[in-house]
Amino acid sequence: MAERTVELASKHGLHARPATLFTQTVAKSGLPVQISKNGKAVNAASILGVISLGIEHGDTVTLVSEAPDSDGLLDELATLLSTDLDAE
């Protein structure tokens, strides 16, 4: 089991474009990933699930995957979350 804890850098929170980018990265990998905030976990490939967590700038979130080969993917996702995607 792999796990990463990250602080969200996107200034306007994990909505809209950053959320789409994030969930599509998970969906394309085909690996099961959960994202959680304050103990509430959702499927990280679900745009509606991720949006419903209401993750704002500066919030700490945890990524967890039970898949054996998920380290690379979690690193990539952690980098995405710690980059200010709105600034691009």
Add this chain to the structure above:
Amino acid sequence: MSSSLTGTGIGRGIAVGGVLRMPDPLPEPDDTASALTPDAEKERARASLAATAAIIRHRGERAGGSAKDVLEAQAFMAEDPTLIDDIGTRLDSGKTAERAVFEAFASFRDLLVSMGGYMGERATDLDDVSQRVVAHLRGVPAPGVPDPEHPFVLVARDLAPADTALLDLSKVLALVTSDGGPTSHTAILAREKSIVAVVGVTDALTLADGTEIVVDAATGTVTVAPSSEERTAAEAKAAEIKAARSSATGPGALADGTLVPLLANLGSADGAADALEKGAEGVGLFRTEFLFLDSSSAPTVEEQKAQYKRLLEAFAGKKVVVRALDAGADKPLSFLNDAPEENPALGLRGLRALRANEPILRDQLAALAAAEAETDADVWVMAPMVSTVEETRYFTALAREVGLKTAGVMVEVPSSALLADRILADADFASIGTNDLTQYTLAADRLLGSVASFQDPWHPAVLKLVGEVGKAGRATGKPVGICGEAAADPLLAVVLVGLGATTLSMSPSALADVRAELARFTLDEAQHFAELALSANSAVEARGAVTTAAASQ
């Protein structure tokens, strides 16, 4: 034998084509127990969700551009694992696939709406996907905008922004609606995109798919099954209008040479190149809300300055009128005012909201002054929804303090129009926002369909107020611009000039028609039309009197 229907024409165009009806929205699926097993219902739901995602994706590929991104996001919604789990749970309790899909989408829709802002606006996307999946489950055509591969005349009750965002305008020959007035969303779209339209045609929904019709906006008539003579005459008139439009070039001017600069309304720097190509002589209304939407806090001075510079550089040597942030009743910004109000249109909005958050206004003006200092555009700044002389003084003093040399106000509230002489004693210019001025003059919410018939800028009461501002402009020698929808209605634009407007600002696509119309009349004629309109009893009478007079010139 042809017959005809009548409504309110938007603009002066004419078109001939076959009818395609907008399908009616599907009724809510009944909450009755399913006759199938949950597993069988799950298979039906799975198949329809997958098929809908594939159809939406295919449409996105055909549409390209920004529509592709919107449709791609919709396809992901139909495939969303959280949503599918939610539907599964509902099916396990014995619901039909139709009902479970409907309920699951509705619950996410409510969630997005409660989040407000950008996410709230995506709620209509969820509704659209939900309707499509339910239609697929029932085996009926998907509601929403028809998308054939050939040109057509779209006939609808009225069009919502969500419909028109996906409308392939290159295939729409004309729009005919049964509801909606001259300021409905359909009418605004028609003016913006220069599409032939007749709105408020009571019997429009009796038109069957495939019927050939002539849509004549100048007369507001829809001719059903035209004779070959009628069709030929309409086609000749359409060609004549096209020729007039392409021959009208250069600065906006009346037939006697009186210059009436034609400016563009822009919502971001992205539209600058298109506006210039269509002959905009500057920007008459630069809306700055886009900088602030989708944000929980205001952008920094540096961020704003970079955006303003982009726009100002595109209009080097030209006039650019920038409107300070306008958080309206229809576009609330949580960091400006998140207190619930009974009547938001009459609440803390426009300059009132900015004044309550002065640091945001100061930052915006400072960013604008800094951008002006580094570019060659002639920057004018104006405050939204000013209702008193005192507010005028407050805003112009603040703008001048940060170094902006031309500061004015928007006249959208009748009180400002009535005291325009005193307001213009202080402000450097006035710009009339006809949409809000009409809303406030006739006490009719501009977003409420049931009072749409009141929302007509041709109303003599509205024109009388415009005339007051025009008079004050002449007396003080200060410019009076128009930046509402009214300026994009070619004949009304002539009337507004007759009432004393010195510049007209509109969506860039409307520039050609307005330019062509202005060139047909002298200032004397424009003033005569203004008198005719002012002496009418109603908007319909005013429009009728001026249309008749213009036709006999």
